[in-house]
Amino acid sequence: MESRSDKKERTRRAILDAALGLTEDTGLAGLSLRQVAKEVGIVPTAFYRHFDSIDQLGLALVEESFSSLRAMIRDVRQGSPSLGQIVDRSVDVLVEHVRADRAHFGFIAREQSGGSAVVRDAVRRQFELFERELSLDLARLPMDHWSSADLQILSNLIVGAMITTSESILHAEARDLPEIRHRARSQLMMMIVGALNWKSREQT
Amino acid sequence: MESRSDKKERTRRAILDAALGLTEDTGLAGLSLRQVAKEVGIVPTAFYRHFDSIDQLGLALVEESFSSLRAMIRDVRQGSPSLGQIVDRSVDVLVEHVRADRAHFGFIAREQSGGSAVVRDAVRRQFELFERELSLDLARLPMDHWSSADLQILSNLIVGAMITTSESILHAEARDLPEIRHRARSQLMMMIVGALNWKSREQT
DNA sequence: TGTACATCAGTGAACGCGCGTTCACTGATGTAC
DNA sequence: TGTACATCAGTGAACGCGCGTTCACTGATGTAC
Numbered sequence: 001m002e003s004r005s006d007k008k009e010r011t012r013r014a015i016l017d018a019a020l021g022l023t024e025d026t027g028l029a030g031l032s033l034r035q036v037a038k039e040v041g042i043v044p045t046a047f048y049r050h051f052d053s054i055d056q057l058g059l060a061l062v063e064e065s066f067s068s069l070r071a072m073i074r075d076v077r078q079g080s081p082s083l084g085q086i087v088d089r090s091v092d093v094l095v096e097h098v099r100a101d102r103a104h105f106g107f108i109a110r111e112q113s114g115g116s117a118v119v120r121d122a123v124r125r126q127f128e129l130f131e132r133e134l135s136l137d138l139a140r141l142p143m144d145h146w147s148s149a150d151l152q153i154l155s156n157l158i159v160g161a162m163i164t165t166s167e168s169i170l171h172a173e174a175r176d177l178p179e180i181r182h183r184a185r186s187q188l189m190m191m192i193v194g195a196l197n198w199k200s201r202e203q204t
Numbered sequence: 205m206e207s208r209s210d211k212k213e214r215t216r217r218a219i220l221d222a223a224l225g226l227t228e229d230t231g232l233a234g235l236s237l238r239q240v241a242k243e244v245g246i247v248p249t250a251f252y253r254h255f256d257s258i259d260q261l262g263l264a265l266v267e268e269s270f271s272s273l274r275a276m277i278r279d280v281r282q283g284s285p286s287l288g289q290i291v292d293r294s295v296d297v298l299v300e301h302v303r304a305d306r307a308h309f310g311f312i313a314r315e316q317s318g319g320s321a322v323v324r325d326a327v328r329r330q331f332e333l334f335e336r337e338l339s340l341d342l343a344r345l346p347m348d349h350w351s352s353a354d355l356q357i358l359s360n361l362i363v364g365a366m367i368t369t370s371e372s373i374l375h376a377e378a379r380d381l382p383e384i385r386h387r388a389r390s391q392l393m394m395m396i397v398g399a400l401n402w403k404s405r406e407q408t
Numbered sequence: 409t410g411t412a413c414a415t416c417a418g419t420g421a422a423c424g425c426g427c428g429t430t431c432a433c434t435g436a437t438g439t440a441c
Numbered sequence: 442t443g444t445a446c447a448t449c450a451g452t453g454a455a456c457g458c459g460c461g462t463t464c465a466c467t468g469a470t471g472t473a474c
Contacts, residue, residue: 004437008450027319029233032427045429046451053428110317113371115231150390157391160368161361167317186354186402187361194398198390208470212417236460249462250418257461 029115058119065104233319262323269308
């Protein structure tokens with residue numbers, strides 16, 4: 001038999017999924033509690049058994065979505081390939097993850113400048129955290145003693161390009177993927193090569 | 205005396221300005237015709253004398269905002285400084301324009317992934333156009349015979365960084381500006397140096 | 409310059425609709441003895 | 442194992458509100474003669 005808390009968890013899950021789906025066209029701002037309830041198959045007031053408000057639901061989705069993002073980074077890291085392969089591998093993993101988890105990546109991209117101040121700020125805070133983590137990863141690469149401030153600048157640039165690329169992947173047809181892959185690889189290469197040369201130039 | 209059409213133009217202007225203001229927190233998706241009318245000081249139904257719908261109003265704002273953006277580029281171009289100064293000058297002009305025209309730049313940044321499909325698509329189309337223009341500008345720099353495809357890839361990367369930087373400027377306090385300037389300069393430098401070295405490397 | 413008519417930006421009442429939120433409730437699941 | 446009571450996810454009616462849109466209108470501005 002399914003316990004009461006199991007059932008509740010299942011409904012909660014259904015609410016989160018419904019919200020991810022309904023949000024795709026209109027953003028969280030265009031999502032109503034009643035739409036969600038209807039989609040899930042509960043009465044509007046039952047929503048409150050799970051979340052205090054649409055904003056709280058949004059925050060839960062932010063958490064979930066960034067878990068997705070971190071899982072992706074772990075995937076890149078565990079391959080731990082050579083510096084030469086890291087570009088190809090990173091881009092492949094990005095494309096793969098975005099395709100496999102459109103809903104979460106789309107949610108993040110949208111709500112980054114969405115209509116709810118609370119959710120928007122949460123997304124931005126998570127991206128800052130994410131940037132700092134990436135800069136730690138970069139520090140482990142052989143980039144002769146960069147300052148952490150400079151690593152963060154590079155990290156900020158890379159994360160920005162990653163978001164732009166994710167958006168391209170989300171809007172693209174399958175047949176456009178090779179081109180997007182090529183572009184993303186070229187850009188990542190430019191950034192890394194640029195950072196290396198810019199830095200060595202400055203130090204001489 | 206103010207003519208009838210002058211008066212109409214003035215009201216239209218007031219609607220556009222009210223929309224830009226009200227949109228700042230909630231995005232276009234959170235904007236209602238009645239809010240705009242109230243802000244302007246007309247009755248809701250009078251709105252229809254100027255726009256068919258909020259979406260049409262949004263499209264007008266997209267046009268306006270990208271005029272702003274193009275004015276900025278013209279400003280960069282007319283200085284036509286050396287390759288060495290172009291980075292500093294570009295960043296200075298960007299910061300200056302974004303600060304002077306927060307409303308338009310914020311509108312573009314927001315509605316790029318906003319809740320209205322029509323407006324969103326219009327913004328994206330404009331950005332693609334803008335990228336192509338920038339790639340033509342880049343072709344005039346001494347970047348030994350790049351293919352236009354590669355210039356577009358670089359252009360796409362630069363525009364992405366420009367949007368990210370604009371968003372930083374919009375959210376920043378005045379005292380954080382020097383750091384943002386520094387970051388933007390470093391990043392633009394990385395991209396240009398990277399592009400040059402990556403390319404020459406590939407050609408050998 | 410004066411008159412008669414046309415235009416049209418803005419008015420105001422009215423509509424039906426979906427919204428978030430309140431409240432008292434039901435009945436199945438869980439717990440204490 | 443059986444009984445009595447507590448918990449609580451989901452129900453259903455009701456509310457007041459702001460929304461976009463319709464319609465017939467007003468009265469100042471503009472135009473033709």
